[in-house]
Amino acid sequence: MxxxxxxxxxxxxxxxxxxxxxxxxxxxxxxxxxxxxxxxxxxxxxxxxxxxxxxxxxxxxxxxxxxxxxxxxxxxxxxxxxxxxxxxxxxxxxxxxxxxxxxxxxxxxxxxxxxxxxxxxxxxxxxxxxxxxxxxxxxxxPSAADPEFARFDRFFSYAKQYLTNSTFSSLTEVDQKLKEIEQDKLFRQLLVSNFRRSKVSKSMECEVPVEVLQRSLEGLKxxxxxxxxxxxxxxxxxxxxxxxxxxxxxxxxxxxxxxxxxxxxxxxxxxxxxxxxxxxxxxxxxxxxxxxxxxxxx
The missing domain is CATH 3.40.50.1820 (Alpha/Beta hydrolase fold, catalytic domain)
Structure with missing residues (x-):
């Protein structure tokens, strides 16, 4: 512009x-x-x-x-x-x-x-x-938002179990894996935006501190x-x-x-x-x- x-x-x-x-x-x-x-x-x-x-x-x-x-x-x-x-x-x-x-x-x-x-x-x-x-x-x-916070919590738990030290070679592969827990495309795009290619392993790695953010969820409400x-x-x-x-x-x-x-x-x-x-x-x-x-x- x-x-x-x-x-x-x-x-x-x-x-x-x-x-x-x-x-x-x-x-x-x-x-x-x-x-x-x-x-x-x-x-x-x-x-x-x-x-x-x-x-x-x-x-x-x-x-x-x-x-x-x-x-x-x-x-x-x-x-x-x-x-x-x-x-x-x-x-x-x-x-x-x-x-x-x-x-x-x-x-x-x-x-x-x-x-x-x-x-x-x-x-x-x-x-x-x-x-x-x-x-x-x-x-x-409001309590109606609790399921939305639960989606974040589910991602954090899933990331710790399946996405830490991953061997995914592209964001597309990460997105495909995340379909196991999240069907909404917009939300998956948000999640995938937190992955980057490691300069060391060359694989896609989650760049945010997953455990720290998961612990913060209740306080953020x-x-x-x-x-x-x-x-x-x-x-x-x-x-x-x-x-x-x-x-x-x-x-x-x-x-x-x-x-x-x-x-x-x-x-x-x-x-x-x-x-x-x-x-x-x-x-x-x-x-x-x-x-x-x-x-x-x-």
Missing amino acids: RGIVKNTFIPARGEWKLAYDFFCPTKIGSNPPLVLLHGLLGNRKQNRHVAKILAHNLQTPVLIPDLTNHGDSFHRSAHSNKLMSDDISSLLKSPEINPQYSGGYVMIGHSMGGKAAMLHALNHPNDVLGVASVDNVPYRN VLEVDNSVKYYGPLLIIRALKSPFVGVIDHEKVSCHFPNYSISDINTGHWVITEDCPGFVTIIDEWIKNQNFGNHQQ
Whole structure:
């Protein structure tokens, strides 16, 4: 896309930093910069296309990191919404990013990234000008979403048993093997995106810390924060109507932490950006352009 400059950072082995792509338009407008976070087992590469569109449409920088324990970012021995927020905070203070983000930014997160974005807003209210959560809520996900979390758990168990030290020579072979536990093509594409060819064995290997992420699943369902903590900036919940992750909104639980919230529905499953990128972009564009950011600092 013309008029967009892309910079990429990938940390060296042993370096405790997040990998990221940074899309910056040559002409900057008045909208605040964005941070776009992927979901569980996702990575920044899946958000590149939509990040370019948002940077172009809104004339603002868009930062898309690989969250902790994902993509090219470093691995921890633990995984939680708080740790992801802490690592994002460190990234945004780096000299490469801080000059354009020091005045505040809007956070957009899908699924796991939505929980992390909401917690980050609660922890850093004077830095976050607004937050959009894509198919996630600021409380424990409803029980209807438990089977979806179980799909991740099933993959982690299967990966430990059958996909560690594998001899698969291609992603197609990995995909065929995963059909034993997962029939949904979109979900398998997400799972397969976590495999890469080993420089040593030349086989396809899972790059994420499977056991660490499996242990984190229960914690990722909730937003662990004191009931007295509030964020007064705007929160947008984008609810996917064909997904169980949000369902009927518990307005009391949302307003407990986010009194200034709104809801926008989109007719997709959980993989909102993949299923309806134009619809997602329209929702974000209109929401941002209709906000009066910056008047809520605490």
